[in-house]
Amino acid sequence: MQTASDGDPFGTAGIRQRALAAWTADPARFREDANAEEDLVRGGYRDRLLVELAQNAADAAVRAGVPGHLRLELCGATLRAANTGAPLDAAGVQGLATLRASAKRDEPASVGRFGVGFAAVLAVSDEPAVLSATGGVRFGAELTRTVVTAVPGLAAEVVRRDGAVPVLRLPWPSGGTPPEGFATEAVLPLRDGAGPVVAAALADLRAELLLALPGLSVIDVVVDGAERTLRIERAPGSARITDGARTTAWAVAERSGELAAELVADRPVEERSRRGWTVTAAVPLDDDGRPVPLPPGQVLHAPTPSDEPLSLPLRLIAPFPLGPDRRHVAPGPVTDALVEAAAGTCADLVTGLPADPAVLALVPRVGLAGGELDAALCGAVLDRLRALAWLPAAADPDVRQAPERAAALDDPTEERVAAFRDVVPGLLPAGWSRRSDARTLTALGVRRIGIAEAVEAVRGVDRPPSWWAALYAAMDGADREELAALPVPLADGRTAHGPAGVLVPDAGLPVHRLGALGLRLAEPEAVAPPAARRLLERLGARPATAQAVLGDPAVRAAVETSMDAVDDALEGAPEPEELAEAVLALVAAARPAAGELPWLAELALPDAEGGWAPAGELVLPGSTLAAVLEAGSLGVLDADLAATADPDALRAVGVLDTFALVRVDDPDELDVDGVDRWVDGALDRLAPDGPLPGWPPLTAVRDLELVVDWPGALPLLVALPAEAWADVVLHGVPVPGYLRWWLSTHPVLDGRRPDRLRHPESTELQGLYEPASAAPEVLARLRPPATVADVLADVDGAIDLLHRLGDPARTVRPDVLPTVYARLSEALDGIDVDPPERVRVAPDRVAADAVVLDAPYLQPLVGSAVVPAGGAPGAVADLLDLPLAGERVRGTVTGDGQRRPWAGLPGAALAAARLGLEVLAGDVVVHEGLAVDGCAVRWWPGEDVDHVDGSPEALGRALAWRAGVWSRRQALAEAFAHPDHALELAAEDAVADQA
Structure with a gap:
């Protein structure tokens, strides 16, 4: 075996020899390696190039135990990737040159996926090199092609493949060193057309990539001199990621563990030797620490982005085993185990966030899974979230509860939840119960309760009035049918089982003094907010002003039977003292005028003798009225009550300090002294054969017959309202009202009747009537005849x-x-x-x-x-x-007279004119001395001719009588008296007629 030399520190020559020997011995292996690299060249891994380089940098930093720093620089047609950490060594070079193999199989903390990382450079470069402080290697398509074509068994294959060869199998030593401060640098001369692709990838590189690379802290991105820095600061449960000037906080949850050996028994050897796993789930946070769900279209990171869709709106990084395409997760027991681990990590993330409704957006939505793996993940996450106590309780911000114990209010508001939180167990805060989150809450198993069910929960609870006020105000606007059974606390301590018919007291109503009336009056503090009043009235409660309560039939019935309750001790009736206090308090608030509600006069009140009497039969002690009435004719109100009660209220219920008015619609209803005589006198003023009148509303004054001091009584009567003195109009004829009639027909003015006196200013009645003597205001009211x-x-x-x-x-x-x-x-x-x-x-x-x-x-x-x-x-x-x-x-004329025509008498023409005649017709007998029955007279009418003594006065009277114009006798006499002035008199007549 060839060993490394100073010029070849990594033994690249030996690696080349072994590769060539393998290809020569098995050309099929050459074709396999060439096909694999051809996939990368065609762009299959172009979108993962930067991520793979970042993974290598992260693993180098982990191996060296130093903060990872990667610098990605695109300058012209060359991409450089420099990183800190462990420098390149022989094992590393062997890994680079062995496709689909890795030197990191014994490093559980590494994140690289076996044999893919550096091979991704072939997507953009044919001449990659790796420079390190310990030496460098380079690869090249042309170098490899030259060597391979010299092998007879392979030359034909190279020709068949149009010169394409496996680049990364044959390394050569390379000179050069990485930039200062970095341990390793990959230098990638870019293939034609790859520059824009790499530039776009660098622009799209997101800082959150650092979440998947625990060993990497900083990435510098430099494009043609313009630099952008991506940085991460990690802390337990969180991370701060900076991209240029923008920093984003992330919530992070991690779980680590080791796969059981039997789970990886059928996996490649590299995976069997690296059973450790770490799963990371993360979501960005806003400035207030609330999660900001990632937009749709997320994918699983394994740890590089895969093609597995993820409907969870968060970043999930987990070492799922990938299939041959390196894009999809391979099914199997490892995947199943990691699904459970990922579900627990996601649940940790969700439950570890502050209690804010925004967290609900991270809960999987049933039915929205993007694939089989996503569906399994979502189901597993939901199972864990259902079992954990992480939802807040509205009743206690520090308490967390499992979804199965929680309840969400339909149509929630902050006020409604606040009202129900201590009576509905497990109620979620309003922000956690929104309709938009209904499907999420249902998926978690949270019970939804309607308003009607919540209302049922408050039945029978004992709460202060302010609590009920807040509840009613919160329910304003809710559906009426759901609130029909809403309890209402009453002022007397009872509870109404529904608002219908409850009286909602107005401000100023003395509610707590009205208990004896037995009314369903709501507790004032419970209905104080306008929204609370509005709700209850919408549900059938009635607004209760003092006037409205006073008009309640129950109040009237209690008043009208109050004396019966005193006399007969009616079962269930309130104590008379309590009833009197309640009614007087109510009347004091309602302020009715005295006599406006006549039935109030039946209220039983204590008298000065220690007994009880209707209010209308009592007078105020010490009042002027008490002094002018016959002693003992009416009772006197108890002095203590008179001193403490509202004087206006006492007057309103009929207690007298002046004369009482009686108002009726029909005279038959009047129970006052002499009413029949007044009615007869009124009817006598009408036409005797006319129809009976329809009576208008009548006002009378009672107790006039009890007066013993009229000088003292008359000022009281004069001060009564004008209606007491008003005339009654019957068929258009005004007749004196009862009060004026009664006083006029009784000796009230110095012992004499006013209608038997005359007004002191009257002249027409002088001699017949004595003048009335009284104050002007008394005379104005009594109206004695003038x-x-x-x-x-x-x-x-x-x-x-x-x-x-x-x-x-x-x-x-x-x-x-x-x-x-x-x-x-x-x-x-x-x-x-x-x-x-x-x-x-x-x-x-x-x-x-x-x-x-x-x-x-x-x-x-x-x-x-x-x-x-x-x-x-x-x-x-x-x-x-x-x-x-x-x-x-009998009237017999004696003596003879001269018969003469009227027309021939001096002055006849003027007389005719004054009668409107052309000429006077007929005759008249003129006597020198006219006598009738032996008595001298001036004129005497006959049947066909009149007799006169010849004087102008006699002529004028006779003519006026016969003409039927007796009132013109003086004018006719003047015509006969001055015949020589006829023209002047006629002229005067003409002027008078014109006037």
Whole structure:
């Protein structure tokens, strides 16, 4: 055997001789070696060249125990790969020259795959060389071709192969040394066309390649002088990888072990001698330490990139045995064992990461495997993740749980998970329960629970109101049907088994003072957030303002039966003290006006005698009302309650400090003094034959009959709302309301009835009525009569006036007397009235015997007193039960007169004009002295002709009576009195008509 010499330190000559001898002895072996290298030349390993060079550098560094540093430099048409570590030795050269063999079979820490590494250079170079501090070797196609063609048995094969020969089988010594600081350098003159391919590979070289090369720390990439540095800093469970100015943190998990000998029994000898394995799983992290899943299209690294697809979004590096194509994993027991090891490593990676939902992206997705190996890996990883306690628990950030014990909330939010985390065992945080991760969680075996199931879990739990508030706010927007059974804590300590019908108290409602009412009032703190209120109201709860609660039928029923509960001790009824306190607190919050809710007056309250009475039958102690009413007519409220309760609330429930208003829709519902007489008086003001009126809402005042101090009571009454004093309009006719009627018909003004007095400013009623004396505001409310019309509006007032007219102690204004009896007859038409004993015949005189003047010409012939009829003699006579003057006087004209035509009388033309006639028709008898029944008169009407004494006054009266225009008698008399001024008078008439 030839040994190495100083010029050939690695014994390359001997290696060449042995190779040639083998080829010569067996040309088939030559063809086999040539075919294998031809595969590399055709580019089958061109994409792995840089990785194979990096693996060699990593293994050299491991052998030397130094940090690995690789420099890849492309300069022109030459690629140089310099590395630190163990220098080249004879065994290494032998390995380089032995295709598909390796000198690293006893180095368990090496990562090179048997016989492939340096051979990859043939994909780009025909003249590779390796320079080392211990010497160098080179290979060359031309050198090999020259030697091989000299062998007769091989020359023909070289020709047949167009000159192609196995380059790496025949090494030659080479001079040169690696760059300073490096132990070895591969020099690769590039084949034509390989330069751009190598440049592209260098540009695409990723720093994460260092993860697969434990012995390598730095790779410098230099292309035409431009340098890029790839660096890795390793730490337990992590690595920091730098590519130029960019640094990326990676989470790393590793497992190592040794394959059982029986597993590799059928593998090549190199594999049988290297049973140790290391599996690495890694994933990049963002700035917050969360994993950043690698994009789709990952492949298994074994440790160089294979063609085995990997659906796991991480870098998996494992020494799986490869098939003859060096691209796919060979099936078998070794692969099966390494699948289990890889699955454990991936599970270590996932479970070792911080508890962040981003980790779920690393969990295998069932059904997405890219191949048989990938499917086996994913299934094995899932099996381990299902069995490990690594998922966080929302209830305790420090606790980890196995997926089978975990639960994911459907439609989760941070707030919902926070609400349910301590009542739903194993609940995952919201970020871990997203719908987008549902398939992943299902694959892990995590139980998904809907909102309805979560709601069921809170039934019966005892939690503070703030917890319920957070729960309701979190559930806002969830499906109504799933929340129908959501419990609601009530203010009185009970729990409602669903929101429907629960009262959600408004701010200001004194909820905790209303327990005696038995209402389903939600605990205020539990419904304080707007979102909580919104949810419960959407689920059927009712907003509960103080006004709404006060209007609840249950509250009204409790009030209306409160006296029964006191008297009969009703079973289940609240204590009267508690009920009174609750209702008063509610009323104080709702602020209804006094009398607005009349049923509140039935509330049982304590009185000053130690008993109980309806609120509406009690007066405030010390109030003005108590002083003006008859002692003992109404009860007095307990002094302690009066001192502590809200005064407005006491008024609202009917406790009296002034007169109480009674509001009804029908007079039949009024229970006040004299209501029937008021109704009759109101109806008397309407037409007697008209339809019955429809009554508007009515307001009355009670307890007027109990007053004993009217000077003190009237100011209280005047201060009542205007509605208490308002008129009632029936068929368009305003009639006094109950309060004004009652006061007007009772002696409330100095012991006299206001309707029997006159307003102090009245002149029309002077002499008939005494003036009322009271404060202006009292008079304004009572409205004592000021005119005859005011008196006649009321039937009783008209009857009273009828008798006042006959009172000799009274007087009547002259302008009132002429028509007052006629107006009375109209006001009392249809009313059965006893006639007065005396009648008014003059402003200051009355008479017991009188007649009603039914014609003006009769007055001189009547021997008795005359009552003015005011144009209605018949009605007046009937009213007063007196005869008409025409019934007592026959009227016979005595003496002869001269019959003359009206038209011939001086002034007749003007008189005709004033009557609107062309000429006066007919005749008139003119007497020098006219007498009727022996009594001198001025004029007397006859059936066809009138008689006059010839005076202008008589002519005017006679003509006016006959023409039916009695009111124009003075104008006609003027025409006859001044015939010589007819033109001037006619002119005045014309001007007057125009005006």
